[in-house]
Amino acid sequence: MPNLVIIGGSDAGIEAALRARELDPITDATVLVADQYPNFSICGIPYHVSGEVPDWRDLAHRRVEDLEAAGMRLLLDHRAELIEVADRRVRYTGPNGHEGAIAYDQLLIATGAVPQPPPIAGLHSLGPGDGVHMLHSMGDTLALTSYLAEHQVTDAVIVGGGYIGLEMAEALVTRGLRLTLLEQLPQLLPRTLDPQLATHVEAELGHNGVRVQTSTAVRSIEQLNSRLQAHGEGGRSWICDLVLVVTGVKPDSDLAAKAGARVGIRDAIAVDQRMRTSIDDVWAAGDCAETYHRLLATNTYLPLGTPAHKQGRVAGENALGGHRMFAGSLGTQVVRVFDLVAAATGIRCDEAVQQGFDPVTVESEVDDHKAYYPGATPIRIRVTGDKRTHRLLGAQLIGRRSAEIAKRVDIYAGAIHHRARVDEICDLDLSYTPPLGSPWDAVQAAARAWTKSVTQVPS
Amino acid sequence: MPNLVIIGGSDAGIEAALRARELDPITDATVLVADQYPNFSICGIPYHVSGEVPDWRDLAHRRVEDLEAAGMRLLLDHRAELIEVADRRVRYTGPNGHEGAIAYDQLLIATGAVPQPPPIAGLHSLGPGDGVHMLHSMGDTLALTSYLAEHQVTDAVIVGGGYIGLEMAEALVTRGLRLTLLEQLPQLLPRTLDPQLATHVEAELGHNGVRVQTSTAVRSIEQLNSRLQAHGEGGRSWICDLVLVVTGVKPDSDLAAKAGARVGIRDAIAVDQRMRTSIDDVWAAGDCAETYHRLLATNTYLPLGTPAHKQGRVAGENALGGHRMFAGSLGTQVVRVFDLVAAATGIRCDEAVQQGFDPVTVESEVDDHKAYYPGATPIRIRVTGDKRTHRLLGAQLIGRRSAEIAKRVDIYAGAIHHRARVDEICDLDLSYTPPLGSPWDAVQAAARAWTKSVTQVPS
Numbered sequence: 001m002p003n004l005v006i007i008g009g010s011d012a013g014i015e016a017a018l019r020a021r022e023l024d025p026i027t028d029a030t031v032l033v034a035d036q037y038p039n040f041s042i043c044g045i046p047y048h049v050s051g052e053v054p055d056w057r058d059l060a061h062r063r064v065e066d067l068e069a070a071g072m073r074l075l076l077d078h079r080a081e082l083i084e085v086a087d088r089r090v091r092y093t094g095p096n097g098h099e100g101a102i103a104y105d106q107l108l109i110a111t112g113a114v115p116q117p118p119p120i121a122g123l124h125s126l127g128p129g130d131g132v133h134m135l136h137s138m139g140d141t142l143a144l145t146s147y148l149a150e151h152q153v154t155d156a157v158i159v160g161g162g163y164i165g166l167e168m169a170e171a172l173v174t175r176g177l178r179l180t181l182l183e184q185l186p187q188l189l190p191r192t193l194d195p196q197l198a199t200h201v202e203a204e205l206g207h208n209g210v211r212v213q214t215s216t217a218v219r220s221i222e223q224l225n226s227r228l229q230a231h232g233e234g235g236r237s238w239i240c241d242l243v244l245v246v247t248g249v250k251p252d253s254d255l256a257a258k259a260g261a262r263v264g265i266r267d268a269i270a271v272d273q274r275m276r277t278s279i280d281d282v283w284a285a286g287d288c289a290e291t292y293h294r295l296l297a298t299n300t301y302l303p304l305g306t307p308a309h310k311q312g313r314v315a316g317e318n319a320l321g322g323h324r325m326f327a328g329s330l331g332t333q334v335v336r337v338f339d340l341v342a343a344a345t346g347i348r349c350d351e352a353v354q355q356g357f358d359p360v361t362v363e364s365e366v367d368d369h370k371a372y373y374p375g376a377t378p379i380r381i382r383v384t385g386d387k388r389t390h391r392l393l394g395a396q397l398i399g400r401r402s403a404e405i406a407k408r409v410d411i412y413a414g415a416i417h418h419r420a421r422v423d424e425i426c427d428l429d430l431s432y433t434p435p436l437g438s439p440w441d442a443v444q445a446a447a448r449a450w451t452k453s454v455t456q457v458p459s
Numbered sequence: 460m461p462n463l464v465i466i467g468g469s470d471a472g473i474e475a476a477l478r479a480r481e482l483d484p485i486t487d488a489t490v491l492v493a494d495q496y497p498n499f500s501i502c503g504i505p506y507h508v509s510g511e512v513p514d515w516r517d518l519a520h521r522r523v524e525d526l527e528a529a530g531m532r533l534l535l536d537h538r539a540e541l542i543e544v545a546d547r548r549v550r551y552t553g554p555n556g557h558e559g560a561i562a563y564d565q566l567l568i569a570t571g572a573v574p575q576p577p578p579i580a581g582l583h584s585l586g587p588g589d590g591v592h593m594l595h596s597m598g599d600t601l602a603l604t605s606y607l608a609e610h611q612v613t614d615a616v617i618v619g620g621g622y623i624g625l626e627m628a629e630a631l632v633t634r635g636l637r638l639t640l641l642e643q644l645p646q647l648l649p650r651t652l653d654p655q656l657a658t659h660v661e662a663e664l665g666h667n668g669v670r671v672q673t674s675t676a677v678r679s680i681e682q683l684n685s686r687l688q689a690h691g692e693g694g695r696s697w698i699c700d701l702v703l704v705v706t707g708v709k710p711d712s713d714l715a716a717k718a719g720a721r722v723g724i725r726d727a728i729a730v731d732q733r734m735r736t737s738i739d740d741v742w743a744a745g746d747c748a749e750t751y752h753r754l755l756a757t758n759t760y761l762p763l764g765t766p767a768h769k770q771g772r773v774a775g776e777n778a779l780g781g782h783r784m785f786a787g788s789l790g791t792q793v794v795r796v797f798d799l800v801a802a803a804t805g806i807r808c809d810e811a812v813q814q815g816f817d818p819v820t821v822e823s824e825v826d827d828h829k830a831y832y833p834g835a836t837p838i839r840i841r842v843t844g845d846k847r848t849h850r851l852l853g854a855q856l857i858g859r860r861s862a863e864i865a866k867r868v869d870i871y872a873g874a875i876h877h878r879a880r881v882d883e884i885c886d887l888d889l890s891y892t893p894p895l896g897s898p899w900d901a902v903q904a905a906a907r908a909w910t911k912s913v914t915q916v917p918s
Contacts, residue, residue: 095712
């Protein structure tokens with residue numbers, strides 16, 4: 001039985017350990033967890049900060065007892081310091097600075113990602129105790145909630161208009177704060193949505209009292225009396241009690257790189273579809289590693305929870321001698337902001353051009369269900385397909401909470417998974433009842449509009 | 460330009476005319492509509508009866524003016540009486556009994572289905588004026604709503620526990636009636652759900668005050684003073700003011716059969732995937748015709764609105780010389796009853812056995828979204844797959860309105876469309892955010908449970 005050591009106790013690491021123990025109940029599976037919080041739902045952090053999940057412990061996907069009952073050994077507060085490949089050993093610093101080492105037959109690196117702070121003067125000298133927060137770990141979360149509990153915080157500035165920035169904006173508004181959200185690019189959700197849909201997200205935030213300023217980079221943060229002042233370009237500034245910087249992450253791949261593992265895109269650990277690194281018997285999965293993109297048929301970097309789970313499971317199986325392949329990511333995402341849901345899968349037009357496709361994007365507005373039945377609400381859908389092959393490349397949707405956006409994007413994701421043409425969406429036998437859909441579902445109406453726009457003879 | 464004549468102004472017929480005019484804006488497309496109500500949403504009838512759609516005219520998918528603007532000619536109140544194939548002519552009876560004929564180059568038969576009344580004594584002598592109603596057309600609907608408006612109706616009996624029976628039960632309860640629902644088979648939705656899920660539908664009806672009696676066949680209906688009495692087996696009887704019989708339909712194929720078209724399963728008009736009948740230049744689509752079943756790769760009879768739309772479109776294109784194939788039905792259905800949604804796609808275990816598969820069905824109960832976020836609600840999912848090939852054969856889901864059941868069944872429908880294995884569901888890159896899903900979506904957790912149960916080594 002191989003002795004499997006896993007560095008990292010988040011999605012990928014825990015899934016790997018669970019899978020290994022499921023396949024072989026006498027395998028040694030040891031997880032080095034850098035903090036006290038194994039298997040936490042990082043995506044749930046905004047809902048604890050908002051107060052909707054009052055006890056942060058509830059954010060755990062599984063409790064420590066359940067993980068141990070599944071047969072894995074958890075070494076909490078064990079930070080991996082060095083991988084000694086020749087000796088098949090991981091050196092770590094344990095609780096209270098105690099140093100040690102653990103031997104492995106198979107090693108999974110699942111160290112995740114770390115925040116990538118933007119070049120803002122003052123960001124390194126100011127910290128959580130000063131009201132300047134980043135947000136990636138449970139430690140960060142508890143620092144933030146403590147700060148909110150212990151200080152008089154009325155105004156907050158969020159730097160970063162990605163999905164975490166939006167969810168945290170809602171969370172802090174829910175707590176009663178006055179909020180300004182700053183994004184340096186000209187639109188919110190720049191890595192997810194086309195600007196035509198992002199404007200609706202901006203409007204939803206505005207309706208809920210968030211002051212949104214796009215095309216606005218923060219240059220410095222400083223203390224001003226007992227408050228904070230953020231400065232942007234052109235002399236603009238914002239006075240507040242709290243600054244939250246959530247501008248994206250980078251792979252935590254230093255340990256792997258120092259051990260000699262090849263790193264690739266954005267310094268993520270290079271892996272194949274079996275989650276093998278360039279070092280024998282060393283695997284990597286999750287946000288520290290590259291992700292195979294199913295549509296592009298090449299690796300990319302997409303730090304998201306759902307592929308991390310899948311990759312962990314693949315790595316756990318293969319570390320035990322399996323031959324599982326990671327089927328690939330499509331970058332599928334959904335975010336709910338107040339009553340609005342925005343989702344996307346596949347690639348956008350600009351990405352498709354870079355990849356050598358000949359893409360066209362067509363936007364439609366279609367009701368979620370028959371207009372005669374009360375509560376019908378429009379969904380805006382942007383379908384991207386290749387003009388030459390008609391292959392479906394991507395879809396973006398936005399609409400109200402009631403419009404089943406999250407599972408509608410999944411219909412497109414399933415179709416892309418199977419390399420469908422855009423018009424095949426119209427062939428799918430989808431469900432229909434007037435309160436919940438239409439005989440041609442919104443996803444089909446949007447696909448039809450795409451095909452009609454790119455063909456001489458309408459399809 | 461061919462002169463296209465279409466018999467039938469419901470889903471299939473109108474879609475065909477729209478498609479023909481879209482492809483060729485100078486084609487003659489004439490639709491013989493037997494009544495005054497072309498292109499009505501038959502599926503919406505319960506929501507007019509309930510009062511949620513106050514004006515029955517709103518149930519029209521499109522208004523007559525819009526259909527005419529699309530270039531089709533509508534002959535309302537024109538009942539086709541005879542197809543004279545040798546002369547390429549359809550004889551009809553028009554308004555006020557006026558008889559006539561119309562010549563065609565291409566003919567589409569889209570006559571739909573008619574109610575198939577069960578053998579209940581008294582059903583033929585009693586009619587809408589007596590409070591005994593069937594419900595299939597807009598005429599039936601207006602007769603029912605008139606009866607309800609003009610009579611003191613406090614108690615109603617619905618005979619038939621299919622989806623229309625359930626939706627009408629809700630509609631009549633919403634109107635304040637006391638309701639008894641009788642189904643002769645041992646469960647509700649017998650053609651859609653396994654009994655294990657149907658019990659939850661029965662409970663939902665019960666919670667909303669509907670008295671449900673399964674395994675209960677009605678043998679006769681008679682008038683009793685100014686009320687009605689329905690009699691079942693074993694001396695049971697129900698006194699009421701209204702009986703609604705909704706026990707299924709049969710294809711309206713007499714016209715086609717008399718013209719010499721081959722009829723097949725349940726006397727539906729035999730068609731190929733191009734919607735050709737056995738007669739040259741005569742096409743059929745919708746509930747009057749057989750349906751190609753994509754999973755079974757053979758024809759079956761599945762009278763549902765969504766394939767009728769698709770088939771009409773295929774027929775309209777092919778009548779103009781196209782080569783479109785109907786991709787096939789999977790029998791995908793969804794029904795909302797009060798706050799419960801039940802959905803199914805593909806085939807059930809018993810059907811799979813008949814078709815030579817080696818099926819296993821595994822039931823799971825999975826939350827619609829992360830339990831820590833408020834409002835999580837369980838979805839019961841039954842996945843059916845083939846033990847030998849692991850091919851996904853079917854899925855049934857039931858849960859609350861908020862659980863996005865309708866679009867979750869569509870994820871399975873998409874997978875079956877693409878001949879996926881059950882475990883491929885777990886490979887799909889589905890969307891996730893804690894308020895709307897889980898890192899492994901409910902549909903994936905259920906697929907995993909299936910695979911685990913049929914493999915020695917868990918997959």
